[in-house]
Amino acid sequence: MARAPFEIAGTRVAPGSRQRIELPIAKLYTHAPLNVPVEVIHGRRPGPVLLVCGAIHGDEINSVEIVRRLLRSSALNRLRGTLIAVPIVNVFGFVQHSRYLPDRRDLNRCFPGSESGSLGSRMAALLREEIVDKATHIIDLHTGAIHRTNLPQIRAQLEHSETTRAMAEAFGAPVILNAELREGSLREYAQRKGVPVLTYEAGEALRFDEWAIVSGTRGVLRVMRLLEMLPASRGGHKIPASEVSKGSSWARAPIDGILRPRVKLGARVVKGQRLGAVAGPFGAEEQDVIAAADGIVIGMNNLPLANEGEALFHIARFAEMDEAESAVEYFHSTLEEP
Numbered sequence: 001m002a003r004a005p006f007e008i009a010g011t012r013v014a015p016g017s018r019q020r021i022e023l024p025i026a027k028l029y030t031h032a033p034l035n036v037p038v039e040v041i042h043g044r045r046p047g048p049v050l051l052v053c054g055a056i057h058g059d060e061i062n063s064v065e066i067v068r069r070l071l072r073s074s075a076l077n078r079l080r081g082t083l084i085a086v087p088i089v090n091v092f093g094f095v096q097h098s099r100y101l102p103d104r105r106d107l108n109r110c111f112p113g114s115e116s117g118s119l120g121s122r123m124a125a126l127l128r129e130e131i132v133d134k135a136t137h138i139i140d141l142h143t144g145a146i147h148r149t150n151l152p153q154i155r156a157q158l159e160h161s162e163t164t165r166a167m168a169e170a171f172g173a174p175v176i177l178n179a180e181l182r183e184g185s186l187r188e189y190a191q192r193k194g195v196p197v198l199t200y201e202a203g204e205a206l207r208f209d210e211w212a213i214v215s216g217t218r219g220v221l222r223v224m225r226l227l228e229m230l231p232a233s234r235g236g237h238k239i240p241a242s243e244v245s246k247g248s249s250w251a252r253a254p255i256d257g258i259l260r261p262r263v264k265l266g267a268r269v270v271k272g273q274r275l276g277a278v279a280g281p282f283g284a285e286e287q288d289v290i291a292a293a294d295g296i297v298i299g300m301n302n303l304p305l306a307n308e309g310e311a312l313f314h315i316a317r318f319a320e321m322d323e324a325e326s327a328v329e330y331f332h333s334t335l336e337e338p
Helices: 061-071 074-078 091-095 119-130 162-171 186-192 210-226 321-334
Strands: 006-008 011-013 017-027 033-042 045-053 080-086 137-142 148-156 175-178 197-204 243-245 247-252 257-261 274-279 286-290 295-301 311-317
Touching: 006 033, 011 017, 017 119, 033 091, 045 061, 045 210, 061 080, 061 137, 061 197, 061 210, 137 162, 137 186, 137 210, 148 162, 148 210, 148 311, 162 197, 162 210, 175 295, 175 321, 186 197, 197 210, 243 321, 247 286, 257 311, 274 311, 295 321
Parallel strands: 045 080, 045 137, 137 197, 148 175, 175 243
Antiparallel strands: 006 011, 017 033, 033 080, 148 197, 148 295, 247 311, 257 274, 274 286, 295 311
């Protein structure tokens, strides 16, 4: 029995085909239409409906490139199930190089949304109805904020389901954060509906970080193989090791001034270690930034200018530090592979 067509925004996608759809989301002040681009690949054989989306924060452009490379993968020619790919969710922010919507709201705090609410709430309601509610599994792609970079990491509530944990491990990012849900986020809405969802964080806003893009593209394909949407890879490539963090915290600037970092992203640090120093422009006053616990640096501020209390180094803690360090080292080694 042939599969039924897949429908989004009134467009029907036949089994064994792919189609690009422009989802009308809003209008500019000039009344020019603004659309969210969506591509649907509807396999001939039944399987999961996976939503892969990027740029729900408009300045997170690494995620856009991950979706582009995913859609160019020849592996999708043998797709089982359905892939919904949305490279740019927040089109308003994307064209303005901004994380936010024009009214400064965060679209990822607006779910499930309302047809009579704010701009963000209305957008979230439309995205939920036309796209999110059709998915059985979700991978939401993110980066660090502007001037902040993240080591590739998966954020998920691992106790939500065995499928969620399996997806997180299959992705192959070196770090998994067992992260609490944030109210109004896409992840919170989907998970409360029982949908397994991963948030991938890597790289920095408003730039392409090749290591983050490569890791993200490979990770999505690994999850699709886990879900049997794609055939197993030839040669049975090893999934990179991931270590689950038991918590994380930020080391903050002790004074106002200019930061000189002493450690790099992915470095193993020990409690009491000097991570960097903040000093005034003349150097008369200087204070060290100290690690409060043993861990791995999974995020850091790339802007040397720091105000007192500003988050500078994000440190994740692990029960097995040697394994966590090995996972980071293995991640770096895999980027050199073809």
